[in-house]
Amino acid sequence: MLKILKYSFYDLMRSRWSYVYFLFYLLLGTVLLFLNNDLSKAIITLMNVIIVLVPLIGTIFGVMYYYNSKEFTELLLAQPLKRNAIFLGQYLGVSLSLTMSLVLGIGIPFILYGIFRSDSIWNFSLLLVTGTFLTFIFTALAFNISLSNENKIKGFGYAVLLWLFLAIIYDGIFLMSLLLFEDYPLDKLSLIGTMLNPIDLSRTLILLKLDISALLGYTGAVFKKFFGTNFGLIISILMLSLWVFIPMLRIIFKSKKKDF
Amino acid sequence: MITIQNLHKTFKKNSVLTGIDLTINSSGIYAILGPNGSGKTTLIKSILGMVVPTQGTIHIMGENIKNNWHYKKNVDYLPQIANFPNNLSVKELFKMIKDLRGNTQADQELIELFNLAPFLNKKLGNLSGGTKQKVNIVLTFMFNSPILILDEPTTGLDPISLIRLKELIRKEKTNEKTILITSHIMSFVEEISDEIVFLLEGKIYFRGSIAQLKSQTQQPNFEHAIASILKTSYA
Numbered sequence: 001m002l003k004i005l006k007y008s009f010y011d012l013m014r015s016r017w018s019y020v021y022f023l024f025y026l027l028l029g030t031v032l033l034f035l036n037n038d039l040s041k042a043i044i045t046l047m048n049v050i051i052v053l054v055p056l057i058g059t060i061f062g063v064m065y066y067y068n069s070k071e072f073t074e075l076l077l078a079q080p081l082k083r084n085a086i087f088l089g090q091y092l093g094v095s096l097s098l099t100m101s102l103v104l105g106i107g108i109p110f111i112l113y114g115i116f117r118s119d120s121i122w123n124f125s126l127l128l129v130t131g132t133f134l135t136f137i138f139t140a141l142a143f144n145i146s147l148s149n150e151n152k153i154k155g156f157g158y159a160v161l162l163w164l165f166l167a168i169i170y171d172g173i174f175l176m177s178l179l180l181f182e183d184y185p186l187d188k189l190s191l192i193g194t195m196l197n198p199i200d201l202s203r204t205l206i207l208l209k210l211d212i213s214a215l216l217g218y219t220g221a222v223f224k225k226f227f228g229t230n231f232g233l234i235i236s237i238l239m240l241s242l243w244v245f246i247p248m249l250r251i252i253f254k255s256k257k258k259d260f
Numbered sequence: 261m262i263t264i265q266n267l268h269k270t271f272k273k274n275s276v277l278t279g280i281d282l283t284i285n286s287s288g289i290y291a292i293l294g295p296n297g298s299g300k301t302t303l304i305k306s307i308l309g310m311v312v313p314t315q316g317t318i319h320i321m322g323e324n325i326k327n328n329w330h331y332k333k334n335v336d337y338l339p340q341i342a343n344f345p346n347n348l349s350v351k352e353l354f355k356m357i358k359d360l361r362g363n364t365q366a367d368q369e370l371i372e373l374f375n376l377a378p379f380l381n382k383k384l385g386n387l388s389g390g391t392k393q394k395v396n397i398v399l400t401f402m403f404n405s406p407i408l409i410l411d412e413p414t415t416g417l418d419p420i421s422l423i424r425l426k427e428l429i430r431k432e433k434t435n436e437k438t439i440l441i442t443s444h445i446m447s448f449v450e451e452i453s454d455e456i457v458f459l460l461e462g463k464i465y466f467r468g469s470i471a472q473l474k475s476q477t478q479q480p481n482f483e484h485a486i487a488s489i490l491k492t493s494y495a
Contacts, residue, residue, distance in 0.1 A: 007345070007356050014347040071343030075399075077310045078337035079360050082329050259271070260310040 001085035001092075004076070008093025012065070018101050021057060025105025033113045039120045040210060043127060046106065047206045050131050051199055055138040056163050058098060062142025063159045065094050067152045074260050087143070087255040088248070095139045099132045106131075126209050130202035133240040137198050138163070140247035147254045170197050187222040194223075195236070198243045205236050261285060261407060261438050262307065267316035269302050276302045278462035280316070287436040289429065291449045294459035295490055300442045301340070303459065304409055307440075308337055320407065333361065336403050340411040342396035346385030350376065350395055353384060357399055367402040373424055374398060390416040401428060408432060408439040414448055426452060450482045458489065465489065 012018055028049060032042040069090065076086050106128065115124055142159050149155040174193050178186055194200045208227045226232040267280040276299045284290060292300050305311040307318060309325050309332065317324060323331045344353055354367055371377055374394040379387060387395065393416045400408070410429075414422055429452060432439060443449050449456065450470060458466040458473075466473060466489065470482055479485040 003356075003360055007348075011345040011347045069345060071339065071341050072345055074310065074339055075337075075342075075344075076360075078308050078332065078335070078339070079357070080329055080332040081360065257312060259312055260305065 001082075001089045004081070004086055004089025005093045005096070008065075008069075008090045009097050012093060012097040013100075017061070018097055021098070022101040022105045025102060026108060029106045029109035033109050039113075039115075039118060040123070043120065043123055043206075044210060047127055047203070050102075050106075050127065051134070051203050051206075052167055054102065054131050054134040055167060055199060058095075058135045058138030059142045059159045059163045060156075061098060062091075062094055062139040063146050063155055065090070066143055066146035067155065077260055083255050084252050087147075087251050091139060091143050091248070091251060095136045098135045098139065102131050102135065103128055123206070123209050126206055130205060130240070133244065134198060134202055137240070137243045137247070140244060140251065143251050144247050144254065147251065147258060166197055166199050171200065174200070191222070191226060195239050198240060201236055201239060205233075261287075261321055263319040264303075264307075265317050267303070267306060267318065268314045269299075269306060269311060270314045276462055277306070277313075280459075280462070280464055282457065282464060282467075284438055284440075287433065287438050288454040289433055289439045289441060289452055291453035291456045292440060292442045292459065293449065293456055293486065294465075298459040299462045300459055301411065304337075304411055304440065304442065307409065308332070308335065334405050335407045335409060336400045336405045338396055338400040338408075338410040338413055340415070342392045344384040344392070344395070347383060349381050349383055350387070351380045353395065354399070354402075358402075361403055364402050364404070366404065367398060370398040370401055370428075373428070374421060390418060390421070393417055394421060397425060397428075401432070404435075406437055408437055410439065410441045412443055413441065414443060414445055422448075446483045446486060458486075460489070 029042075029046065032045055033039070036042050036045075073086060073090070077083070110124060115121055141162060145158045145162065146155045149158065174190075174197075177193075178190060181189075194204050204223060205227060208224055227236060262282070262284040264280055264282040267277050268275070269277040276297075280299075280303060292303065294300050302311055306313050307320070307325075309329065317326070319325070320331045321334050325331055348356070358364060358367070371380070374397065376391070376394055376398065379391055379395075384392070384395070397413065400410070413425060413429075417425060426448075429439060429441075433454075441449070441453065453470070455467070455469055456473065457464060466476070468476075470485075473485050474480065474482065477485040477488045479488050
């Protein structure tokens with residue numbers, strides 16, 4: 001598996017798109033930090049971009065990589081290799097190269113700005129950790145979708161729909177249901193609702209770390225009570241890990257039975 | 261070497277293979293023929309473990325291939341469409357496959373044979389179709405496995421490379437290898453194969469030498485003999 005991972009990673013590291021993605025974050029980070037001069041605000045803006053963009057890029061890249069390397073995958077399948085190793089290797093290769101673009105692209109301007117000397121270092125690390133999680137989650141979901149769909153266009157369609165649902169539509173439904181049932185106690189429900197969507201979970205996690213939960217009103221206080229503690233943080237990280245782990249299991253399961 | 265028993269494969273509702281029994285015990289060149297959609301590629305992919313059979317068993321060198329991947333070190337496969345990671349160079353691809361399968365020295369000779377030296381440092385994405393096919397051929401022949409499976413090996417090759425490929429296949433035959441070939445180019449099949457296996461609607465319709473086929477169909481010409489099978493089956 002490590003060999004496949006290594007080659008997928010090298011292949012992607014040389015692709016133009018990895019650089020475009022890297023340069024985009026580099027530019028964004030630099031502009032936000034040096035023109036804004038407020039670390040906390042820069043992190044919030046970055047968070048808003050990352051929370052939406054990272055899942056999108058992870059999904060699109062994952063689907064594209066799978067379909068583009070289909071013939072090559074067939075060549076690999078004829079080699080004495082385990083099927084699991086091939087697909088997990090490719091998946092980890094894609095996720096790692098995307099993560100690297102993200103971490104380097106955002107990390108460099110922040111280091112130049114002097115993040116190590118400020119007390120925002122934890123907020124910043126949390127931003128990178130959630131970005132990494134989101135990359136791994138959405139690439140895994142993209143691999144799942146492409147493994148289940150032979151048709152490229154269909155696969156792309158489902159992938160974009162999935163992103164749209166989790167990034168935008170889910171929030172809409174969530175808010176509507178909160179409005180609809182506002183007469184009932186909703187703390188638990190909203191907490192669970194947030195936990196079930198990795199994008200919402202990441203957003204809440206960062207917002208609360210940034211200590212602006214007052215903006216969120218009463219729910220914010222409930223959230224703060226939960227996410228602000230170590231217990232909440234651990235549960236959240238566990239949830240995000242589950243979001244990586246379950247799709248990965250399905251990749252293994254699905255690839256075992258698939259015909260090529 | 262290859263034993264296939266009662267092999268069935270159904271894709272959703274489409275039955276492609278409906279009971280194939282095939283035993284190949286000796287070395288030689290076997291051509292798998294059949295009209296489009298007769299199940300040639302599915303048969304080959306089942307042998308390679310890329311397609312999971314609905315029913316039936318396959319043994320390669322005595323090993324049952326179900327949930328097994330070790331046996332593939334005895335099989336070299338030339339896929340029909342060659343497509344490689346675009347950002348790797350030819351040299352890196354060779355290095356990678358050697359890294360995955362074990363080292364070999366045979367690639368140098370093959371690179372010379374197919375004049376690939378000028379392309380070694382080029383990226384795979386920039387190669388022409390024929391050159392990619394040559395790279396593909398080198399990848400297949402550089403490991404000295406006892407079983408070779410070639411799916412449409414002549415695609416995109418220029419005449420010189422075609423001659424070299426034929427020489428290469430004959431040379432491998434003298435090395436006591438079992439070679440399975442599919443091709444739609446009848447002259448190539450006639451020239452090179454020892455025995456043919458003709459698939460029709462998911463079953464083996466005929467197996468034997470070309471001479472036997474000609475006498476059975478009472479046609480003097482190989483191409484016509486094949487056509488006459490198809491005509492009687494379509495009628």
